[in-house]
Amino acid sequence: MKHISILIPEGEIIQNTIISVIGAYKMFSVVNDYFAARGTKAAFKIELVGDSEEVKLNDGLFSIQPETNFREVKKTDLIIIPPVALNEQSLRANQVFTPWIVQQYNNGAEVASLCIGAFVLASTGLLDGKSCSTHWQAGDKFRSLFPNVKLTTDKVITEEQGIYTNGGAYSFLNLLLHLVEKYCGREIAIYCSKVGQIDIDRNCQSPFSIFMGQKDHIDEPVKQAQHYIENNVTETISVSELARRYGLSKRNFERRFKKATANTPIEYIQRARIEFVKKNLEAGSKNINDVMYEVGYSDRKAFRSAFKKITGMLPLEYRKRYNKDT
Structure with missing residues (x-):
């Protein structure tokens, strides 16, 4: 016993x-x-x-x-x-x-x-x-x-x-x-x-996870960059442009971003985009391909791979589970 x-x-x-x-x-x-x-x-x-x-x-x-x-x-x-x-x-x-x-x-x-x-x-x-x-x-x-x-x-x-x-x-x-x-x-x-x-x-x-970003830090330029990424997920965003926008070198920006958020800027951009896609699949009636293109993906295989890596499911599986109209 x-x-x-x-x-x-x-x-x-x-x-x-x-x-x-x-x-x-x-x-x-x-x-x-x-x-x-x-x-x-x-x-x-x-x-x-x-x-x-x-x-x-x-x-x-x-x-x-x-x-x-x-x-x-x-x-x-x-x-x-x-x-x-x-x-x-x-x-x-x-x-x-x-x-x-x-x-x-x-x-x-x-x-x-x-x-x-x-x-x-x-x-x-x-x-x-x-x-x-x-x-x-x-x-x-x-x-x-x-x-x-x-x-x-x-x-x-x-x-x-x-x-x-x-x-x-x-x-x-x-x-x-x-x-x-x-x-x-x-x-x-x-x-x-x-x-x-x-x-x-x-x-x-x-x-089941919802990406909210790690904002419990005091690095203000990084925090501003996070808000910019989340508010512009349908735009083309480069790390170099983000660094320049907030007055930092690319290398310094990447280092500070990783330290503050536990994500690289590229990872953060990807997670913000996938979160946008998830919300559209849950509540919207848009075609999956349309949402994919909207957030900047043109390669279906790369999109499906990124989505599954973050959510553990393929986009169609996710939509069937969480969209009551499917």
Whole structure:
């Protein structure tokens, strides 16, 4: 029987914390119920662990009561870290768990973060040099705080050396299914997916992301260039012209742009154009080729390749999924 410790965070608790805690508890309980119905022993001992006797949110409307203080857990097999509020106070409050998480990992436990719980996991240092996913909206903040982690926000699940992370929101259910399959086999994972009506084997969150650009920086010329790009996606834009427009050499402009946005200017232009195309495919009735030409692509193969690289889907697939009139 594997011991699963679902961590109840400290500091400001968000609604997704409760959703993830309940979801994880329910998923592993479904597995236990499956075995119980067949007269076999449970696969998991599930325990809510924390530091406070009760954690509240929404002015006390909801609360979570850990069963055990985490310090009393001397050995566990899996630690689940749910989402936390993304502010300095909350992240600092959850550092109380760091020594315990690291010790358990060094003793053989696996660790899984759900959504922006990745910030707590990354704070332990265990993610340094490893791949990690989190909600696409939190990607820029994560990169600025944890530059030594290989962030891949296009993936729903990452797994490396006994450490697991997942993308945003309800995609944590896919990570839980992945863990069930690893511990109990494919048949049980499929059973849980059917009970929970969850699409199994979903591995990409790119179709759900919205490109908003990284503007949480103080480099004003770069910020102005970002706004110019986003407001002129149907125009021909060269990096040299952008640099001249904002009084910088091309080399200096490219360096500062990459540092501020985590994208090269060319990447940023491409992502802004694809975002424009996505919005047209979602809401408009334009022909795909017309939108392609509008943002400056003349080569269909290059356009399809760029679109799929960013969204994980071909333009026609994307339109069928998100445009209700198709």
